[in-house]
Amino acid sequence: MSMSLRLWGVRGSRPVHKGSTLGCGGHSTAFELQLPGEDFALFVDAGSGLAARGPIGGKSLRSIYYVLLTHTHWDHLLGLPFFSPLYEAKNEVHLFSSTTCRGDFPSLFWALFSPSYFPLPVEVKAKLHFHTLVSGADFLLANKVRVQTYQLNHQGVTLGYRFAYGADCVGIVTDHAPLDHGNYLGDGMPVGAAPQFVAAFEVGLVAFMQGCHTVAFDAHFTEETLKLDWGHSTPDRALQFCLQAGVKRLILFHHAPEDSDADIEQKVERCRQQAGKAEIEIVAAREGDVWMLR
Amino acid sequence: MDASLKVQFWGTRGWISTPSLQTTVYGGNTTSLQVLHGDLLVGVDAGFGICNWGEQLAKRIVEKPEPLEIHVFLTRFHWDHIQGLPFFHPIYSPSTRLHLYAPYPKAYTREKLEILFTANYSPFSGLDSMESHMEIEEISKEICIGDLRVQVGEKSEANGVPYRFFAPDGSSLVVAAQSPSLPDFAAGTDLLILDAACTQAEEKAGYPGWGGGTYEEALSLAQASQAKRLICTRHGPYRTDKALFTASLQAGFVPAKEGEIYSVTLSTVLV
Ligand SMILES: [Zn+2]
Ligand SMILES: [Zn+2]
Numbered sequence: 001m002s003m004s005l006r007l008w009g010v011r012g013s014r015p016v017h018k019g020s021t022l023g024c025g026g027h028s029t030a031f032e033l034q035l036p037g038e039d040f041a042l043f044v045d046a047g048s049g050l051a052a053r054g055p056i057g058g059k060s061l062r063s064i065y066y067v068l069l070t071h072t073h074w075d076h077l078l079g080l081p082f083f084s085p086l087y088e089a090k091n092e093v094h095l096f097s098s099t100t101c102r103g104d105f106p107s108l109f110w111a112l113f114s115p116s117y118f119p120l121p122v123e124v125k126a127k128l129h130f131h132t133l134v135s136g137a138d139f140l141l142a143n144k145v146r147v148q149t150y151q152l153n154h155q156g157v158t159l160g161y162r163f164a165y166g167a168d169c170v171g172i173v174t175d176h177a178p179l180d181h182g183n184y185l186g187d188g189m190p191v192g193a194a195p196q197f198v199a200a201f202e203v204g205l206v207a208f209m210q211g212c213h214t215v216a217f218d219a220h221f222t223e224e225t226l227k228l229d230w231g232h233s234t235p236d237r238a239l240q241f242c243l244q245a246g247v248k249r250l251i252l253f254h255h256a257p258e259d260s261d262a263d264i265e266q267k268v269e270r271c272r273q274q275a276g277k278a279e280i281e282i283v284a285a286r287e288g289d290v291w292m293l294r
Numbered sequence: 295m296d297a298s299l300k301v302q303f304w305g306t307r308g309w310i311s312t313p314s315l316q317t318t319v320y321g322g323n324t325t326s327l328q329v330l331h332g333d334l335l336v337g338v339d340a341g342f343g344i345c346n347w348g349e350q351l352a353k354r355i356v357e358k359p360e361p362l363e364i365h366v367f368l369t370r371f372h373w374d375h376i377q378g379l380p381f382f383h384p385i386y387s388p389s390t391r392l393h394l395y396a397p398y399p400k401a402y403t404r405e406k407l408e409i410l411f412t413a414n415y416s417p418f419s420g421l422d423s424m425e426s427h428m429e430i431e432e433i434s435k436e437i438c439i440g441d442l443r444v445q446v447g448e449k450s451e452a453n454g455v456p457y458r459f460f461a462p463d464g465s466s467l468v469v470a471a472q473s474p475s476l477p478d479f480a481a482g483t484d485l486l487i488l489d490a491a492c493t494q495a496e497e498k499a500g501y502p503g504w505g506g507g508t509y510e511e512a513l514s515l516a517q518a519s520q521a522k523r524l525i526c527t528r529h530g531p532y533r534t535d536k537a538l539f540t541a542s543l544q545a546g547f548v549p550a551k552e553g554e555i556y557s558v559t560l561s562t563v564l565v
Binding site for chain 2: 103
């Protein structure tokens with residue numbers, strides 16, 4: 001019984017295609033938690049990477065699909081209409097998202113398929129189940145995979161995920177910005193300076209990540225390019241959290257669309273230097289990679 | 295100043311971006327192109343391809359900081375024609391003036407585009423929260439951008455609206471989806487740029503081009519229009535370079551290549 005993490009899309013903000021990004025890949029964020037032997041499939045986020053699985057009309061192998069969204073920003077959502085299991089009547093598709101105060105999840109979902117934006121001449125036939133999640137949720141998917149959530153510092157309500165299956169455990173922490181200088185972006189986060197909040201948030205995030213072998217963490221910016229209110233983190237911040245939580249492998253994720261493969265390589269190299277002798281493996285998220293979680 | 299008319303494709307893909315090693319020749323960004331004429335900054339459609347144009351313009355702003363006046367004509371509001379807009383670099387700069395043209399009442403166009411910038415789907419809080427001046431403009435029939443004359447064709451729900459761009463020397467190019475009324479509008483144009491996603495046989499077999507039009511139909515429309523040259527774009531999303539190359543040889547059309555600049559008049563074709 002094992003779980004592995006497949007990276008279908010590693011790019012943040014938007015998909016990008018140009019010569020300098022082919023190495024790490026240009027699809028926007030999507031993960032699959034591969035669970036050999038299970039009769040369901042599990043995806044996290046639905047960026048364009050989700051569409052890279054193949055065209056609509058393909059026959060899906062399973063009949064139960066779980067798609068959990070960190071949040072509903074375009075880069076994490078726009079591949080959803082190209083998720084072929086949606087178009088097969090035999091399938092049940094469970095869609096999970098955070099509750100947000102700005103409109104309900106089913107209407108956000110269906111707006112993607114509105115004919116004036118998406119005149120696709122095929123029909124969603126799968127049986128859909130919409131689930132909304134709050135921060136601090138802790139439940140079992142299909143009685144097999146333990147899922148926990150933690151609200152991150154990003155516009156709207158954005159959830160970090162922690163998945164445990166047998167002895168394997170993985171965290172997905174994106175999108176997330178440092179809380180420096182009162183930079184509180186998430187819905188429900190206190191406005192104005194509240195140092196106790198920052199401390200409690202950070203302790204909470206470390207505790208949330210504890211036990212994860214691997215964490216994919218938002219590393220969109222570097223300390224030099226960091227724009228706090230854009231809602232993204234840096235390799236340095238990712239590393240600090242991972243070291244405190246005892247994470248064994250850090251996958252630097254949500255690459256900026258402007259970053260070339262060389263830029264990303266440099267980001268990884270500097271992060272490794274930063275880590276020094278600490279026992280942690282640091283890698284760049286690369287499209288198509290599959291990571292065992294041990 | 296270069297008075298000729300050229301076109302550069304920034305995005306050539308239909309439906310969804312397909313960045314991959316199999317799309318490096320013809321391109322993997324959703325649809326967008328630039329009409330090059332003199333110093334004007336004119337584009338058609340704002341799929342993700344427009345973001346690579348935006349990166350080029352952002353570099354230019356750093357090298358030569360001066361306000362940019364950009365004109366983008368929208369053929370349709372389908373995702374793949376508009377989704378790049380919130381990520382088009384110049385809109386983060388207060389000195390940019392971006393004109394967005396469509397043959398609809400301003401309020402209608404605004405409503406269609408607003409969803410891209412709402413807090414549900416983006417870290418922004420609406421079109422007006424962006425730093426640049428974005429001006430939505432309703433057009434009908436004809437408009438002039440400097441000495442570039444732009445004709446607006448007949449719009450329809452299914453095919454959007456075609457545009458025809460004329461340089462002062464009379465040379466012209468047409469950007470359009472396939473539609474029955476096209477031959478009149480595009481009559482005698484130097485360069486016809488048409489959407490086409492697959493062959494007729496593939497369409498019958500259910501190729502997921504989803505109504506992008508076939509190459510055969512594109513060729514007969516070009517002939518009926520007496521266009522001097524045809525370039526097909528908005529390639530099917532799962533079409534590899536190899537498949538597209540093979541199809542182009544068999545059907546006899548020129549597929550648009552992302553990044554490539556094409557001269558409108560044949561006498562100055564850039565090879
Ligand atoms: Zn993101
Ligand atoms: Zn986001």
